Amino acid sequence: MYVAEKRREIVDGGMELLVDPAKVRKCLSDDRHSLQRIKTWIEELMSAVIHVQTSKLDITGHILDHVEKSPMTRRDPLSGGDRHLWRVRLGKPLIDLLKRDLNLHYDPAPIARLEHGISQAVARHILTHSKPPSGGWTIDGLIYTVAGDLSTQNMRNARRRLRGDAVGLAIIGVWIEGDRARRVSQWPDGVSQRPGPVPQRPDGVP
Numbered sequence: 001m002y003v004a005e006k007r008r009e010i011v012d013g014g015m016e017l018l019v020d021p022a023k024v025r026k027c028l029s030d031d032r033h034s035l036q037r038i039k040t041w042i043e044e045l046m047s048a049v050i051h052v053q054t055s056k057l058d059i060t061g062h063i064l065d066h067v068e069k070s071p072m073t074r075r076d077p078l079s080g081g082d083r084h085l086w087r088v089r090l091g092k093p094l095i096d097l098l099k100r101d102l103n104l105h106y107d108p109a110p111i112a113r114l115e116h117g118i119s120q121a122v123a124r125h126i127l128t129h130s131k132p133p134s135g136g137w138t139i140d141g142l143i144y145t146v147a148g149d150l151s152t153q154n155m156r157n158a159r160r161r162l163r164g165d166a167v168g169l170a171i172i173g174v175w176i177e178g179d180r181a182r183r184v185s186q187w188p189d190g191v192s193q194r195p196g197p198v199p200q201r202p203d204g205v206p
Contacts, residue, residue, distance in 0.1 A: 136182030
């Protein structure tokens with residue numbers, strides 16, 4: 001969604017995005033994950049079924065409905081030929097959730113570059129809070145929020161992984177100190193953080 005070049009709404013409430021797969025690869029990592037690996041992740045996303053039931057919403061469906069090759073192309077500097085863009089169809093449950101959720105606008109690349117999944121989950125959770133708790137969050141509380149009940153060993157591993165990603169988290173604006181985490185606008189030692197939130201493309205797509 002962040003690198004989408006265009007979007008159009010579908011009559012059933014879904015949405016279709018025009019996406020350059022090369023930009024997706026660049027956003028995910030500096031090493032550029034292979035296209036085959038990304039296609040595997042796409043297949044896993046398409047196979048996931050989500051069910052949302054609230055007083056105002058009751059829907060079951062997919063995060064992604066399909067991804068197809070677009071007739072539109074971009075010049076491929078590696079091969080000297082052209083590469084096709086993708087048409088990515090977002091599922092209606094996802095769109096319904098986005099319409100009701102807090103709109104966040106930030107570059108996902110620094111989070112994708114964190115080494116551990118627990119660190120990525122914690123970073124995304126903290127970035128959803130416009131008003132952090134006084135004194136920040138406890139490390140164990142964050143881990144429980146994003147991962148649920150863990151065994152003693154798994155909890156130790158999660159703490160170790162979070163601290164191992166401390167530098168990457170600080171770049172995003174999440175400072176790990178002792179048994180607590182807090183959101184900061186810059187590194188406590190005075191090193192400026194990366195530029196603030198960047199509006200996502202296309203306009204209006206959170």
